[in-house]
Amino acid sequence: MHRSYYESSRLNDFMFCNNLYLVLSDPTHHTERSHTLIDLCFVDDLEKVVDNSQYSVPILSAHDLIRITYNFSSSRGTLMPIISRDIKHFDKSLYQQDLFSADWSTVFASNSMECKLEAFNSNLMNSINLHAPLHTRSLKRPPAPWLTEDNQKLIKERNKLSSPYVRSQSLSVLSKYKTCRNVIKSLIIESKKRQQTADGFMA
Incomplete structure (x- = not known):
C-alpha cells in the first residue's frame, strides 16, 4: 500500500468506491530488505474504531499481529412466520372418503387436459385443506440448527x-x-x- 503498485491503486479505488477506510497505516510485514503494509483492515466508519494496535512477533512470523476494537450494534432480524399443515387430527379414512365422494366427472369428461388437471387439483386441494388445514405460527426465537x-x-x-x-x-x-x-x-x-x-x- 505504501508504493504505487497497480494492485495498490486498484485497492485504493475499491476503498473509495465503497466508502471504506484503512485503519492501520504503518508497515505490517517486515523482512531484512523491506517493510510493507500488506495486512489490511478496512472499516466503514473510523469513528467506530475504539482502539487499534499492532505488535511485532518476529519469532512466529514476519507479519505483525494487528488488533482493533470496533463499536457496532447487532440487531436481531425479524423472524418470518412459518406456514405448515396441521396434521395433528388428520384421519386417513375420512380423507379417503372425502376424495371418493368428490365430483370427478370433469376429469373424465373434459377433452381439455388443462381442464382435467384443474379439476383434479381442485378436488385434491379442497380435501387436503379440509383435513390438513394450513397453520401459521410465529417463532419466538431464531432457529437453533445445532439442536439436532x-x-x-x-x-x-x-x-x-x-x-x-x-x-x-x-x-x-x-x-x-x-x-x-x-x-x-x-x-x-x-x-x-x-x-x-x-x-x-x-x-
Missing part, C-alpha cells in the same frame, strides 16, 4: 429425570440427572461450534 434430533431426545431424557428427583430427593437420581445434563451441555456446545464453523465457510 438426537440432542432433543437427550434433553427429554434429562427432563424426565428432573421430576423423580423433586419427588424423592434421591441423591442417585440427582447424580444421573447431573451426568445427563453435563453430557447434553457438552454435545450442544460441540454441535453449535460445528454449525457456526459451517455457516462461516458458507458465508
Whole structure:
C-alpha cells in the first residue's frame, strides 16, 4: 500500500468506491530488505474504531499481529412466520372418503387436459385443506440448527429425570440427572461450534 503498485491503486479505488477506510497505516510485514503494509483492515466508519494496535512477533512470523476494537450494534432480524399443515387430527379414512365422494366427472369428461388437471387439483386441494388445514405460527426465537434430533431426545431424557428427583430427593437420581445434563451441555456446545464453523465457510 505504501508504493504505487497497480494492485495498490486498484485497492485504493475499491476503498473509495465503497466508502471504506484503512485503519492501520504503518508497515505490517517486515523482512531484512523491506517493510510493507500488506495486512489490511478496512472499516466503514473510523469513528467506530475504539482502539487499534499492532505488535511485532518476529519469532512466529514476519507479519505483525494487528488488533482493533470496533463499536457496532447487532440487531436481531425479524423472524418470518412459518406456514405448515396441521396434521395433528388428520384421519386417513375420512380423507379417503372425502376424495371418493368428490365430483370427478370433469376429469373424465373434459377433452381439455388443462381442464382435467384443474379439476383434479381442485378436488385434491379442497380435501387436503379440509383435513390438513394450513397453520401459521410465529417463532419466538431464531432457529437453533445445532439442536439436532438426537440432542432433543437427550434433553427429554434429562427432563424426565428432573421430576423423580423433586419427588424423592434421591441423591442417585440427582447424580444421573447431573451426568445427563453435563453430557447434553457438552454435545450442544460441540454441535453449535460445528454449525457456526459451517455457516462461516458458507458465508
